[in-house]
Amino acid sequence: MPHQVAIVSYLSVGAYDSNTVDEDKILSSILTELGIAHEIRVWSDSSVDWTGYSYLLIKSPWDYFDYYPEFLDWIKKIRALGIPVWNDLDTVVWNSSKEYLLEIEAKGFPVVSGMILKKGSKPDILEIAEKVKSGTIVVKPLVSGGAKNTHKIPVEKWVDFEGKVTQFMQFEDFLVQPFVSEVAEVGEYSLIFFNKKFSHAVLKTPAKSDFRVQHYFGGTIQEIQPSVAMLDSCQKLVNEFGSKTLYARVDGVEIGGVFHLMELELIEPYLFLALSEKAIPNYREALRERLLENVG
Numbered sequence: 001m002p003h004q005v006a007i008v009s010y011l012s013v014g015a016y017d018s019n020t021v022d023e024d025k026i027l028s029s030i031l032t033e034l035g036i037a038h039e040i041r042v043w044s045d046s047s048v049d050w051t052g053y054s055y056l057l058i059k060s061p062w063d064y065f066d067y068y069p070e071f072l073d074w075i076k077k078i079r080a081l082g083i084p085v086w087n088d089l090d091t092v093v094w095n096s097s098k099e100y101l102l103e104i105e106a107k108g109f110p111v112v113s114g115m116i117l118k119k120g121s122k123p124d125i126l127e128i129a130e131k132v133k134s135g136t137i138v139v140k141p142l143v144s145g146g147a148k149n150t151h152k153i154p155v156e157k158w159v160d161f162e163g164k165v166t167q168f169m170q171f172e173d174f175l176v177q178p179f180v181s182e183v184a185e186v187g188e189y190s191l192i193f194f195n196k197k198f199s200h201a202v203l204k205t206p207a208k209s210d211f212r213v214q215h216y217f218g219g220t221i222q223e224i225q226p227s228v229a230m231l232d233s234c235q236k237l238v239n240e241f242g243s244k245t246l247y248a249r250v251d252g253v254e255i256g257g258v259f260h261l262m263e264l265e266l267i268e269p270y271l272f273l274a275l276s277e278k279a280i281p282n283y284r285e286a287l288r289e290r291l292l293e294n295v296g
Contacts, residue, residue, distance in 0.1 A: 005056070005291070006038065006056050007024055009040050009042055009060040010064075065143050097142055112261065116142060117175070135156070183206065199283070234252070247271060248266055249263075
């Protein structure tokens with residue numbers, strides 16, 4: 001009897017998936033080809049009986065940061081049921097807070113990390129300027145995605161934004177990072193790995209006069225072949241911090257010829273499956289290994 005798999009997704013309201021190819025459907029078609037029974041289920045749907053599934057594939061719970069306490073409760077529930085999940089739940093929890101960037105940096109990897117602004121505190125621009133060392137900063141929630149509540153702020157104009165940032169910080173922790181001009185000038189690289197093996201890579205370029213590379217903000221995306229040095233840097237990150245992952249996306253930028261990590265996406269990354277002819281075959285092979293070989 002083929003395994004019964006749940007593809008874990010979210011209830012779309014159009015906020016994060018406009019102008020995208022539906023990768024849930026692509027994953028569904030791959031599982032159909034492999035002869036694996038499956039369904040697409042919404043993580044936040046309380047009517048779902050998760051005990052009816054042998055395995056869960058987390059694919060597109062793109063609103064988890066909008067409902068973070070509920071998402072953590074869902075993880076606790078799934079953990080208690082003992083159902084195998086990819087990516088595994090320990091990885092998902094670790095990756096859900098951008099505090100992981102500071103941990104990776106502390107281990108010696110080049111990272112665009114920044115500093116944490118604690119919930120309820122009052123941001124001190126002098127302390128921020130001393131630690132971040134950039135004339136322009138980017139402020140974002142510590143638990144976030146899709147550029148939600150993300151602001152690019154020139155330090156000299158901090159007074160114009162201080163009230164808004166302070167108000168946001170009444171509700172959650174924030175991360176303040178240096179603005180990396182290379183993102184606007186060149187773009188952000190994304191390298192995708194399946195079962196720790198490199199699959200394909202893209203360059204995401206923001207729209208003119210913007211700094212957000214997401215496609216729903218007008219950014220453009222093209223497949224690229226990463227340099228040997230970039231691939232080596234990303235492979236080391238995956239080996240160190242994503243050794244158990246089915247999928248991993250390493251986002252970063254080159255600064256002075258050195259790859260700097262901006263995000264290590266291990267929860268629900270868009271995988272650009274329709275952009276590279278290598279993507280779907282590589283994904284299929286990784287899924288076959290996980291579901292039909294290595295799992296009894």
